[in-house]
Amino acid sequence: MSVTETNRAPAKAAIFTRLPSPHDPEAAARAAEAFAEREPAAATAATELIHALAGHSPYLAELLVRESACLALLLARGPDAAFATALAPLAHAAPESPTAAIAALLRTAKRQAALTIAAADVGGLWPLDRVTGALSELAETTLSCAVAHLLATAHARGELRRPRRDGRGSGLTVLGMGKLGARELNYSSDIDLVLLFDPAAAHDPDAAQGIFVRIARDLVRLMEERTEGGYVFRTDLRLRPDPAATPLAVSLPAAIAYYESMGQNWERAAMIKARPVAGDRPAGEAFLREIRPFVWRRHLDFAMVADIGAIKRQINAAKAARGAGPEIAVAGHDVKLGRGGIREVEFTVQALQLIWGGREPGLRDPTTLGALSALAAAGRMGRRAAADLADAYVFLRDVEHRLQMVADRQTQRLPEDAEGLANIASFMGFEGVEAFSATLTGHLRRVSRHYASLFEHMPSLTAPSNGAEGxxxxxxxxxxxxxxxxxxxxxxxxxxxxxxxxxxxxxxxxxxxxxxxxxxxxxxxxxxxxxxxxxxxxxxxxxxxxxxxxxxxxxxxxxxxxxxxxxxxxxxxxxxxxxxAPALANHLASNPAVLEGLLYGAAPEAEVGPSGDAAACLPALVRDARHLEEALDATRHLAVQHRAEIDAAALEGSIDVDAAGAARSALADAAITALLPVLAADFATRFGKVKGGAMVVVALGKLGGREMLPGSDLDLILIYDHDPAAEASTRGPRSLPPSQYFARLAQQLVAGLTAQGAEGRLFEVDMRLRPSGSKGPVAVRLASFEAYHASDSWTWERMALTRARVVAGPPGLSRKVTAAIRAAMLRPVEPATVLADAGAMRARMLRDLPADGPWDVKAMAGGLVEVEFIAQALSLAHAREQPALLRTTTREALASLGAAGLLPEWARLVRAERLWRTVLSILRLTVGRWRQPLLPGPTAAALLRAVAPFCDTPPVDQEALLAQMRSVADTVRANFNTHVAPLPDKPPRPGETGS
Structure with missing residues (x-):
């Protein structure tokens, strides 16, 4: 809670939910007596809290006496009010004040805030995230005050332009790293900072580096110099780019160049938590956006796991050299760096974030607990593992805080002596060391087990073996x-x-x-x-x-x-x-990025299925992009990978043809939905906007029915509308009349969806189903669409609309377009006319577009086209009397017709439709277009396995399958002849040549 929020909230007296008994009653009594002398009115109410604090911590005993008024305020109005009061003077301090006055102000705020936080923590008034958040807010507020003073001083020396109070335009950006960046500071933490500067902010850009380096040195001195008032925070600048070779403050261009060319994996992990905490915060946000591709790589990077694991092994080795072994212990154990400690939780989380976060922005939470929750929700970590690590993290951070509260020392190491251990056990609220040790070691062992499953079960990379079984x-x-x-x-x-x-x-x-x-x-x-x-x-x-x-x-x-x-x-x-799948292998060879898609769904940490959350990640990825090309690249990369993942799962049989079709369609929906507003916004920067104007994307065909097959293109119609009074877009000499505006915007959308990138093409798009076909405008106005379908559209066009659905666009226009589509399908037409037109069209297709060999189950007699025609023609013919028949998905339309008594053999036709789609899917994945008998092998085996659920009896070989396919085709043809219109008597049949 910020200072402002706290001031608005009603103050409440502190009601402690837990207070440990004092381990040192004599020290507690002395502190209570000294406090009573200063604040007699609050003495009685403070006794139990003073005993809990001073009975375990000499540092807190001294602090509660020195800042007795702060403690009295906390008891009277609660920790939020006390914390806000401690920080308030910093917000009102004049930056031009003398350095000594600023230093004293900072240290007073630190003492009062430290006492408030300790009391709220030990007394159970604040949970861990509020405790660490308050410590981080204290650091950020003190840094902001110190930086404002130093910038004002540099201006007074004539070095910089006059800075704004909020730091904007000052040229100096202070990034908080590590626990400060994540708002997870511990009680006696140093703060990791990176200081970046814009040379143009100095009156003399050539002198900028010296100016900002001096500010960096002065900032460190102002924050960590010990005076009679104490210190503020120990400050570490070693996380800056290449610290051994760069000055304390690094120019923004140099930092960007470093991360783009030389950045290491550990620096990627560090940047997960980075955020601007002082100075010019917008400039800091812009810098972080610029290096985002360095931190969040689109490619899965399991090599990085080894790098982070190596860092931890170096830590263990260093500890062993100091005599502290890596095994789990209690006395002398380091709860941060030791086995099963805080760092293992953090490394586990950061490694998984860096692996998956490039394509799943929802995993980029900088907080450890937030990231654990996100990883579990996304299926990138088991829920039990996430819960174990979260519980352990909270407990170990509490232990860390108690260790540091004792003497305000930056330590995470448990005492080795019995008395020291007993003090910590009591401070944690345990009745004895034994109970504390049992709880501690339980958490450490669970963390160690989960950490080992990620980092330490990797094959060794140092001793290659030439042995193989056999x-x-x-x-x-x-x-x-x-x-x-x-x-x-x-x-x-x-x-x-x-x-x-x-x-x-x-x-x-x-x-x-x-x-x-x-x-x-x-x-x-x-x-x-x-x-x-x-x-x-x-x-x-x-x-x-x-x-x-x-x-x-x-x-x-x-x-x-x-x-x-x-x-x-x-x-x-x-x-x-x-x-x-030779066809898939050829695609893989020409597009190596597909390899990640094949391996992605089966990666060891993945728990979501192959039709999982990739589509859900797309909107966030596109919003996260810095510019249009990056948005298109991110969409293309994820779509290419995820299509390969779906195709592989379908080939293996882990998902059926319906689930695969739904997953491919969801991916296309997400891509269109995410890209349309980005492309429209980019277009508007050049040509303005049309008053009241908007455009929606309507999907038809396999996408409209959520039945996409491998290699399916997108059948789209783009429909727009605008204010009738609008004559042109609002962009001066580059304005366009509405029809031309939306035609060009439509072309830009199609270009974005079909453009060839380094990883292939996003989708193929077919727009021939729009009114007037390929000769009509690329985008059609809603009124024109309505007028065309009211009187001029052909039966086949309205049959196509039975699978139409709006997939992207503003809700208001989407509702109008959906209503217009429905009105077009309910247009009064004699059922016999619809059926006769459908029969005539199918007869022309058989004559002009015959099946290309025995495996062309789409075009052949009794094939997929005829099943779809039955569903579309019957639904359209009877829609006016029974609108509920209109369903975009073929199998659902067939079921509705059966329920209405219009199609007795609907169930057999549903099985036929699923069989044809399965055959098409497997053949496209394995051999592509195929006319010859399949050779015995993995392709034929995959096909037989996939079609088995849709056959009367599972086929044992290719001939048995072809025999069943002929029977199914006869059933489809018989239903077409009965319910739509009679067709020629001698159609080509599966397994027969002469098509």
Whole structure:
């Protein structure tokens, strides 16, 4: 709660929910007596609190006597009022005051706030986040006061322009890092700062560095110099860019250049919590936005886990060198850096945030408890693990605070002597050391277990092994190793010499992705399980050759190889997909970013399914983008990855064709919904806005029905409206008439959705279903849409509208467009006319667009098109009498027709529609367009497994499947003939040529 908020809130007397009994009753009694001499009216009410504080802490005993008026105020009006009173003088201090006066003011505020926070904490009046938040607010407020004074002093020397009181335009930005940045300061914490400056703020830009370095030195001195009033905060500037080579204050351009070119993973972790705390805060926010791509990478980065784990191992090694081993203990244990301590909780959280936060902005919470909650909610951490870590974190932070309150020392180490331990146990509210130790060690062990599951179960990167189950594998040396050739042959590879040459090429760095030392270390570890995974597939040589093609296209291999090293079971998934799906493998080879999508859903920390939250992440990613191109790149990157994830899950059978279609459609919906306002805003910067103008996106076809297949394009109609009085957009010489304005905006949206990027194309878009087809305007005004469908639209156009739904645009216009679509479908037309038109159109399609071979289940007689025509034509024919028949999803429309008594065999048609979509989906994923019989192998096996739920009996081979497909096609054709219109008697059939 800020000072202003506290002043508005009614003050309440403190009512303590917990107060520990004094460990040192004599010290407590002395402090109570000294307090009573200063504040006799509050003495009785203060006794129990004084005993709890002074009976454990000499520092607090001295403080409560020195600042007795503050304690009396707390007892009378509560800690919020006391805290606000402590900070209030800083907000009103004149920056031009003498330095000595500012220093005294800062130290008084620190003492009073420290006493208030300790009382509220120990007495149970504030939870942990309020305690750490108050400590952070104290630091931020004192920094703001100190910086304002130093800037005013620099102005008085003629060095800087006159600064505003809030620091804007001053040229100096102070970033709070670590616990200060996250508002998680501990009781006796140092504050980690990064000081950045804009050289243009100085009267002489060439002298700016010297000016701001002097301010940095003066700030450190003002904050941490010890006087008779104490000190404010110990200050650490070592988190600035390249601290060994840079001055105390770094220019903004130099800092940006450093992070973009040389930033390390530990600096990424540090920047998670960074925020402006003093000086020019807007400039600090702009800087953090600029380096956001450095912190939050769009690519999954499991190599980073090893880096953060290495930092912790260095900490453990340093502790061991000081005689403090890494094992869990109580006496002398470091609750921050020791085994199972606070740092392990923080590292676990930060590692998972850095892995997933690039594509899931909701995980970027700078607070440890907030991030744990977000990780659990997103499925990136088990809920039990998150709860264990959160409970432990709160307990260990409480212990840390009690340790520091004893003597105001920056320590996290438990006493080694029995008396000291007993004091801390009592301060924590335990009756004895034994009970305290049991609770503490329970938390430490749980943290250690969860931390180890992330960092310490990774394969070692320092001792590559050439062993493999089933024989020895040796790929070094000039000559081929006969034993290795024999082992490879025994594993099932038909060309062991080719396999051996391929692997030796990897190890010799002949692929760009395997040239770095770290990549080769990872690869040496992975070769045995990798070969075993591919050997278990049908056609292992071909599948491994596809992996080599993929490897050849990767710009770098460490990230992908690290992910595989984290969980070798992912190798089985990759091997299966490359063996079963040559088309997917070819796509992967031409677009390496797809690899992350294949591995993403099965990553070890992931708990959401392959149709999970990627679509939900898109709006936040787009809003987070600094400019339009970054928004398009972020959307393209996530969409490419997530489509691959959905495709892989569909091929493996972990989701069915309905779930996969819904997931692909949700992704497209999210992309359109997120990009439309960004593109419209960008367009408005150049051409202004049309009064009362807006545009909506209407989806039809597979997207409209939420049935998207692999490779489906987006069938869209763009409809706009505006104030009738608007004649042009509001942008002077670049204004446009409304029709031209929205036509160009529509073109920009289509261009954004279809533009080719480094990771491929976002979507293909088909707009031929708009009024007047490809000859009409790209965007149509609502009134024109309504007029066209009221009298001029063809039956097939209104059949297409049965699958139409608004997917993006403002709510008001969306409701009007939805009503217009419904009115078009309810237009009075004789049912017989609708059915006859549908039959004639289908007959033309059979004549002009015949099926392309036996596997073209979309166009063939009795295929997917005919099922969809049955649903659309019957729904449209009877919609005026029964509007409830109108459903955008084909299977739901068929079910509605069955419930209305219009389609007795609706259930068989639903199964047929799902069978055709499944066949199309699997073939598109595996072999693409295919006319020949499928060879026995992983592709045929995947197809047979996928279609089994939609067949009368699970087909055992390709011929059995084709026989059932012929039967299903006959059923569909018979229903079409009966309920829509008769079609030619000799249609091509599944498994027959001559289509």
């Amino acid at each position: 024989g020895s594998l040796v790929f070094t040396g000039v000559e081929e190793d006969p034993a290795t050739l024999a082992t490879l042959s025994g594993m099932g590879f038909s060309e062991p010499r080719s396999v051996m040459a391929m692997v030796r090429g990897w190890l010799h760095g002949r692929r760009r992705a395997t040239r770095s030392e770290r990549a080769q270390e990872l690869l040496a570890r992975l070769i045995p399980p990798l070969l075993a995974a591919f050997a278990s597939q049908q056609g292992p040589d071909a599948a491994l050759a596809r992996f080599d093609t993929v490897l050849a296209q990767l710009p770098a291999g460490v990230q992908a190889l690290s992910l595989l090293a984290r969980n070798p079971k992912l190798l089985d998934r990759l091997a299966f997909l490359l063996a079963a």
